[in-house]
Amino acid sequence: xxxxxxxxxxxxxxxxxxxxxxxxxxxxxxxxxxxxxxxxxxxxxxxxxxxxxxxxxxxxxxxxxxxxxxxxxxxxxxxxxxxxxxxxxxxxxxxxxxxxxxxxxxxxxxxxxxxxxxxxxxxxxxxxxxxxxxxxxxxxxxxxxxxxxxxxxxxxxxxxxxxxxxxxxxxxxxxxxxxxxxxxxxxxxxxxxxxxxxxxxxxxxxxxxxxxxxxxxxxxxxxxxxxxxxxxxxxxxxxxxxxxxxxxxxxxxxxxxxxxxxxxxxxxxxxxxxxxxxxxxxxxxxxxxxxxxxxxxxxxxxxxxxxxxxxxxxxxxxxxxxxxxxxxxxxxxxxxxxxxxxxxxxxxxxxxxxxxxxxxxxxxxxxxxxxxxxxxxxxxxxxxxxxxxxxx
Numbered sequence: 001x002x003x004x005x006x007x008x009x010x011x012x013x014x015x016x017x018x019x020x021x022x023x024x025x026x027x028x029x030x031x032x033x034x035x036x037x038x039x040x041x042x043x044x045x046x047x048x049x050x051x052x053x054x055x056x057x058x059x060x061x062x063x064x065x066x067x068x069x070x071x072x073x074x075x076x077x078x079x080x081x082x083x084x085x086x087x088x089x090x091x092x093x094x095x096x097x098x099x100x101x102x103x104x105x106x107x108x109x110x111x112x113x114x115x116x117x118x119x120x121x122x123x124x125x126x127x128x129x130x131x132x133x134x135x136x137x138x139x140x141x142x143x144x145x146x147x148x149x150x151x152x153x154x155x156x157x158x159x160x161x162x163x164x165x166x167x168x169x170x171x172x173x174x175x176x177x178x179x180x181x182x183x184x185x186x187x188x189x190x191x192x193x194x195x196x197x198x199x200x201x202x203x204x205x206x207x208x209x210x211x212x213x214x215x216x217x218x219x220x221x222x223x224x225x226x227x228x229x230x231x232x233x234x235x236x237x238x239x240x241x242x243x244x245x246x247x248x249x250x251x252x253x254x255x256x257x258x259x260x261x262x263x264x265x266x267x268x269x270x271x272x273x274x275x276x277x278x279x280x281x282x283x284x285x286x287x288x289x290x291x292x293x294x295x296x297x298x299x300x301x302x303x304x305x306x307x308x309x310x311x312x313x314x315x316x317x318x319x320x321x322x323x324x325x326x327x328x329x330x331x332x333x334x335x336x337x338x339x340x341x342x343x344x345x346x347x348x349x350x351x352x353x354x355x356x357x358x359x360x361x362x363x364x365x366x367x368x369x370x371x372x373x374x375x376x377x378x379x380x381x382x383x384x385x386x387x388x389x390x391x392x
C-alpha cells in the first residue's frame with residue numbers, strides 16, 4: 001500500500017511506543033464494559049428481543065433501542081431501559097409492519113421515536129415507522145416498494161435541526177449498482193409524515209451506496225459514498241443539492257462501512273474537522289481527517305489491531321476529546337472490542353476486548369450518556385456501559 005502521509009521516523013517510533021503502551025494498559029486501567037441489561041431467551045423464544053443494535057439516550061434520560069430479532073413474532077422489538085437497567089418492552093414487530101428494526105433509531109423534536117426496518121412491511125422491503133416513548137402510537141409512515149426509485153434497504157436515519165427526519169439507503173434508486181440500486185437520500189416531515197426523495201445517486205460522478213448521514217455545523221448533511229473508481233465524501237443540502245467534496249485515493253483505501261449499524265461515514269469533531277476510517281481491501285484501517293470543504297485531507301498511520309475486524313462502527317468523540325469505536329472482531333475466535341484512538345495522531349490508545357460474559361460482537365456505535373459513561377450494545381446479547389472515570 002502506498003502511504004499518503006509522512007512522519008519523522010524518530011517521532012513515529014516514539015508515538016507508536018506510546019500508543020502501544022496505552023494499549024497494553026487497557027486492563028491495568030480497570031476499564032471493562034459492564035452489562036446494564038442482558039436479553040434472555042427460553043429455547044427458541046426470545047420475547048424481549050435478540051440481537052440489539054441501535055441505542056439512543058432520549059431527552060427524558062432513558063435509553064431506547066431496537067433488536068433485529070425476537071419478540072412475539074421473532075421480527076424484532078423496540079425497548080426502553082432506564083439508567084439503572086430497568087427494562088420495558090415497548091413493541092414487537094409482526095412482519096406486516098416490518099422485520100428487523102434494529103439498525104437505526106432517532107428521537108424527533110416532538111419526542112417521538114423514528115426508525116426503519118430492514119424487511120417486511122407492505123411490500124416486504126422494509127418501512128419507516130414512528131412510535132411514542134411509552135410504546136403507544138405505533139405507525140408505519142412509509143413502506144418501501146419492491147422495485148423502482150424508492151427501492152430501499154438498510155436505511156439509516158438522523159433527526160435534523162430543522163425538525164425533519166433525514167435518511168439514506170445504500171440501495172435503491174433508478175441506477176443499478178451491483179443490481180440493487182446505487183442509493184438514495186430522503187426527507188420526512190414528522191408533523192405531516194410527508195416523504196420525499198431528495199437525491200438519487202448515479203454510481204458514477206456522485207458515487208453510490210451512501211453511508212449514514214451526519215448534520216454538520218454548517219447545516220449541511222455529510223456522508224461517504226463508494227463508486228467504481230474510488231470512494232468519496234459528499235455534502236448534500238436539506239433541499240437535495242448534492243456535491244462531492246473529496247475523492248479518496250483510488251485503489252489504496254476503501255470505505256469501512258458502519259452504515260449497517262446505523263452509522264455515518266464521518267463525524268464532525270469539536271475542532272470542526274471531519275473524521276472517518278478508511279482501509280484497503282484486507283489492509284490495515286486508517287483514521288483520516290479533513291475540513292468541511294475537503295481541504296486538509298490527512299491519513300494517519302494504520303491501526304493494525306483492527307485489520308481482521310469484520311465490521312467497525314461509526315466513530316464517537318467523547319467529552320475528553322478522544323475517539324471511540326467498536327470492532328465486531330475477527331471472523332473466528334474473537335468477541336470484539338471497544339477501541340480508543342487519538343485524534344492528534346490517529347494511534348491506538350486502548351483496545352478493550354469483550355470476554356463473552358460482558359457481551360460479544362459489538363456492531364453499533366457508542367453513545368456518551370449524560371453521566372459521562374459510554375453505552376452501546378453487543379449483538380450477543382447485552383446493553384453495556386463503560387465508565388471512563390470522568391462524570392459530567
